Amino acid sequence: MSTSEADVRELLLDALRQREDQIAQRWVRLQLEQAALGADMSETELHEEAALLTGALTEALASDTPVDRLVTSHQNLRTTVMELSLRRARAGATPTATSLAVLSLKEALLEAVQNTSGDPTKLFSTAVLVNRMLDAAGALSFETYVDGREEIIRRQSRQLMELSTPVVRLWRHVLAVPLIGTLDTARTQIVMESLLQEIQDNEAQVAIIDITGVLAVDTAVAQHLMHTVNAVRLMGADCVISGIRPPIAQTIAQLGIDLSTILTRSTLADALAEAIKLTGQPPLSVQASGPAAR
Known part of the structure; x- marks a missing residue:
């Protein structure tokens, strides 16, 4: 200086x-x-x-x-x-x-x-x-x-994305994520993080991902879903994807995307029925899901 x-x-x-x-x-x-x-x-x-x-x-x-x-x-x-x-x-x-x-x-x-x-x-x-x-x-x-x-x-x-992708506890050991709109990488990551945390917190055995409100399913969306399903399985829970409407099923088939290893159902009602089979617990068991019932 x-x-x-x-x-x-x-x-x-x-x-x-x-x-x-x-x-x-x-x-x-x-x-x-x-x-x-x-x-x-x-x-x-x-x-x-x-x-x-x-x-x-x-x-x-x-x-x-x-x-x-x-x-x-x-x-x-x-x-x-x-x-x-x-x-x-x-x-x-x-x-x-x-x-x-x-x-x-x-x-x-x-x-x-x-x-x-x-x-x-x-x-x-x-x-x-x-x-x-x-x-x-x-x-x-x-x-x-x-x-x-x-x-x-x-x-x-x-x-905003967290608010738009809530994880809902349907009954004991069963969670659901209703997806609406567009599913991209950032949103999928948030869905995965929230869902995995809720699986751990609720000791969930089944997670239902409902895509009835998803606008379109392409290769990227399918890959995102598969990654989420694999992560859920690593947590020891079963994953069911519901909302596979005819147009979506046709699109997935045309794209040659293999979802054969993933449990899918056409409606949320069918997915709920599958959750009952997987857990052996009907929805009414939620009434007895307090601390003493766990």
């Missing part, structure tokens, strides 16, 4: 230490003047956020971390910027508004430096340092926002 950069860094650090509250208040005002940058956050929340970020900046500048790696390598500063971005994402701000909110701190910092030192040369060098530092922070906030939103979308999609 050059001597001139060290001097400028020290000047910025002095400004932060002496005028940290003023910098934070100025930054909040700048965001409030541009409503989009505040992301519908309250003034109190913005002040708390500003105090955290200016405090992290002070700590980072006081460390030995080079300016070029200050935002990415200083743990507290990096974490503070990322948490700021995630809060903005949850509050509904756009990624552009989030990064601009971080970048608007430049003006507040430079005003504080100008009030601390009137040397034009130092002011220019400080502006360069602040730009390098906060441009990196703006880029990190944008990247974090995008990653955070993608994770939220993935989690919500998984929750």
